[in-house]
Amino acid sequence: MQSDLVDHPITGTPDDRDIFALGVAAEFGGGFQAGITFQDWDFDTEEDVTHTGIGLGYESGPIAVHANWGEYNFDTSADVAGWGVAGAYDLGGGLKVHAAYADSDALDAETWSLGLSMAF
DSSP states (O other): OEEEEEEOTTTOOEEEEEEEEEEEEEEOGGGEEEEEEEEEEEESSSOOEEEEEEEEEEEETTEEEEEEEEEEEESSSOOEEEEEEEEEEEEETTEEEEEEEEEETGGGEEEEEEEEEEOO
C-alpha cells in the first residue's frame, strides 16, 4: 500500500491517496503467458477508482503476439475501458519489427504504431 500526494487521473487535482495493487503473471508451456492486475485507488477528496487489467501472450521462434484489456471503474463517473494487440517479428541480427493497435473509451481514441528495435 502506498500513500502520498498525486494528481487525480480524471480531475488532475492534487490529492492524497492510498493504493492497493495486486498482480499475477504466469508462463505456460508452448510459449503462452498470461497476467492479471487489480488496483484500488482510494482518494481523500476526489472520486475513488479501481483498475482491472488482463494480458495474454504467445511467443514461438521469431514471432511474438500479445493482447490486453483494461478497465477503470469510477464511483460516480462513467467507466473507461480499452484493449490492445501487439506483435513483433525477429528479423535476426538484433533487428525486430514491432506493430501495435489500441482502442480506448478515453477520448474515444484509437492508436497504432509500427517500428523497429535494434539490439547490439
